[in-house]
Amino acid sequence: MAVDLLSSSNASFVASGLVLAYLFKKYWDGRSHPPYPPGPPGLPVIGNLLDMPRTKFVMGFLEWGRQYGPVTWAVVPGRKFLILNSYEAISELLDKRGNNYINRPVGVMANKIVGTGFSTGRLQGDATWRKHRKFLRQALSMSTVKQEYSDLFVASATRYLQAILLSPGDFLPRLKRILGETITELTYGALEDENGTDYVTEHNENLNYTVKVAMGYLVDLFPLLRFVPAWFPGAQFQRDASKWRQHCIMVRKLMIDGVEKRMAAKEGRACYVSNILEDLQGQQATKEVDLREDVQAVHDSGFSFFQAGADTTETTVKNFLLAMSLYPDVQARARKEVDQFFTEGRSPDFESQDQMPYIEAVVLESLRWNPPLSFGIPHASREDDVYNGYFIPKGTSVIANQWQVSRDPSIYEDPSTFNPDRFIDNPNILDPRDFVFGFGRRICPGNALGYQLSWIFVVSILWGFEIKRPEGCPPLEHDADRFDFGLVNAPYPFPCDFIPRDDFAKSNAQ
């Protein structure tokens, strides 16, 4: 039957119809507004489907930037893309015209099938999103982070030093675990429920499929595929989605039930979710208001902490560790500054943070050298726009290539070299925090938290250990040998020798 329907004469009739419709639309669009930005030519119907980079996305986008200039246009079925390859264009569109680029592209697989559309990073710029951002602003400002979370961060960094001492070969998995615990603890005030279900493990599993889903599926391009039943041959995405949807529902419930039980029993640490829920309960006690939407927004914005904050902070600290092993002179200089403050029994804390300019430069360079989300999270336009004479229609997915900014030699000289000196006595240089945390109305609300947590890990590691690249390891001179260019651009796994330093060894023996 299916074969009959697609007999060769029918198929060629349908194909010529589609090509004609495509050519007519292209002609009509071209007459009714300014031209689209330049981009790869594409094919009828499928547009640039075959041109889109499939791996190492930012490298493909960078190449388009070289060929077509700082704004590149590409289309695939059902989606229009604008790729921005210059800080000037990014900041003009996403920062200055931020109200127009406040939305996110809707992923069929993520939003409609797996059901992860509730998290802050996926919401449209609507009333629910504004509620999330209000709570996040309250809890994650630099002053709140310093006041509320510094002790937790110091304790986590100390735990990491001890973990390295115990099992130096596991320094990468231990980093992932301890940063995951830190973020879980500050969000939920506990690491497991009363049955011993481990929150970090469940969140990591959620993160794994969230990242897979964000990479895009065929169903995102051809939305009708979502009606293909799970038993249909080739519909593996439906079977995966069903498993992930169930898991996501389970983890959300696990987290909510846990906080509510601990609050009722007055147990557990104060944390993001419980602090705001208590405030809301206080409001409800004084006046009759329906706060159900607020309560949901607290839970859902809290759920975003791990999704958005765990891998990104981990990548920043990994960047630092890799750089220390490759640039021993930078390491020696950074340690000299640490040793001015933390000696004779005083272990790292935040007290002297403002007096350590070289460490600040090292943390900034760890962010710049390899921006963890190297093409951010795409924004989407609310209305038609025109930039430099080019037309950007409503609903365009806009990708800001942060990697390009980090490697722009007109901004950063010799950009592949890890060189914190570029930030010393150079007030006019672009601060990496102005692009690695994203842009405009969607800028990362966890930027102070990510920065402070990375800072204490950097100082503590320098204080505790000398870091060496083991003899005989290749020098990793090129970016392509250092970073994997995935959705989160992490350094490839790398070896390090850790030599304990005296003060740490003594404090640990006590």
Ligand code: HEM
């Ligand atoms: C060094 C660490 C971090 C980096 C590099 C980073 C980077 C980013 C970037 C590039 C975005 C997209 C912004 C845009 O759309 O323009 C983002 C969004 C977000 N980040 Fe972070 N982030 C970090 C840490 C954190 C932490 C620790 C948290 C929370 C505890 C967090 C929570 C979020 C949330 C909730 C969003 C979504 C915001 C929205 O869509 O409105 N991030 N982050």
